[in-house]
Amino acid sequence: MRCKNCKEKFEPARFNMKYCLKDECVRVFVEEVKAKQWKKTKQKMQQDLETIQDFLNMTQVIVNKFIRLRDKEENCISCGKHINGVRHASHYLSAGGHSSIRFHEDNIWVSCYKCNVMLSGNQVEYRKALIKDSNKRRKRVNKRPKTRTKSISSTRCCR
Ligand SMILES: [Zn+2]
Numbered sequence: 001m002r003c004k005n006c007k008e009k010f011e012p013a014r015f016n017m018k019y020c021l022k023d024e025c026v027r028v029f030v031e032e033v034k035a036k037q038w039k040k041t042k043q044k045m046q047q048d049l050e051t052i053q054d055f056l057n058m059t060q061v062i063v064n065k066f067i068r069l070r071d072k073e074e075n076c077i078s079c080g081k082h083i084n085g086v087r088h089a090s091h092y093l094s095a096g097g098h099s100s101i102r103f104h105e106d107n108i109w110v111s112c113y114k115c116n117v118m119l120s121g122n123q124v125e126y127r128k129a130l131i132k133d134s135n136k137r138r139k140r141v142n143k144r145p146k147t148r149t150k151s152i153s154s155t156r157c158c159r
C-alpha cells in the first residue's frame with residue numbers, strides 16, 4: 001500500500017487506510033475528512049434553506065391573496081387609478097430587502113401592473129399615498145374581524 005500523500009509504502013493498520021502515520025500525512029488526512037464533512041454540512045444547509053425559501057414563498061402567496069381580498073374594491077395605491085385586469089399585492093418596502101415586514105399588512109397594498117411591475121412599485125407615489133391616507137387605511141386594517149384570535153384566547157386551549 002502506498003500513502004496517498006507521501007507516496008511511500010506503508011503497512012495499513014486498518015482496511016481502507018489511505019495515508020501513513022507520518023505527521024504530515026495524518027494532517028492531510030484530517031484536512032480531507034474535515035473537507036468531506038463540511039461538504040455534507042453545506043449540502044444539508046442548502047437543502048434546509050430551500051425548504052425555508054419554499055415556506056416563505058408559499059406564505060407570500062397566501063398573504064398576497066389576503067391583501068387582494070382586503071383591497072378588492074380599492075384603486076391602485078400608487079397611481080390611484082382603477083385597476084383593470086390583474087391586481088398586484090405591492091410591497092412598499094421590498095420583501096427581499098425587508099424580511100421582517102414582508103408579511104406585514106401595512107406594507108402591502110393593492111396596485112396595478114404598471115405601478116408594481118413596470119415602475120417597481122412606483123415608490124414616490126406609493127409613499128405619498130401612504131402618508132396622505134394613513135388614517136383611512138388604518139381603519140380598514142382594524143375593521144377586519146378578529147374572531148380567530150379571540151376564540152383561541154377565550155377557550156384557553158393551553159391549560
Ligand atoms: Zn505518508
Ligand SMILES: [Zn+2]
Pocket residue numbers: 076077078079080081111112113114115116
Ligand atoms: Zn398604478
